[in-house]
Amino acid sequence: MQENQAEAIAEAFRAAQIEADPVTKTDLSANDTDLRHALQETEQRFKAQIDLLRSDLTGKFTLLQWMLGLLLAGVASLVIKSFF
Template sequence: MTAVTFDTLKFVEKLKSAGVPEEQAKAMSEAFRDASGEADLATKRDLKDTELRLESRIDKLDTRMGGELMLVKWMLGVIIAAEAMPWFVKLFT
């Protein structure tokens, strides 16, 4: 998942041109490369994969919730009808 591009040669040359001894510049370059190589960075592909997985899970959740909401609507309708039935019977008798 790491996608770090680090030009060690360019880094060393830049340090040498600034007056840093070559051995020290090489050591700094290796230390920086090792430190930055351990950091997990997400690539665009990683982010896209995560986005697709999340969209899929959200769609499944939306479908499930829609079904459960329909069940609640039907149950509420039955309860209202059952509660209103005595009132209608009284009204028409």
């Protein structure tokens, strides 16, 4: 490689380095903090949705248990009536 080519490459590299916007540790830590905050918010929303669904299902299962109990009581009364 000729000397003038090497100098042109070095100069182009210097110009590219000057124009570049390097990332610092503070930039990374700020993004890390933002991501952690967003992740915590998302986790809280998911937990709230899960709790809401769980309470809804618990209420429905309680209703089904009462309905099944009444059905079994009716069947038991019919069985007892037919034998006694």
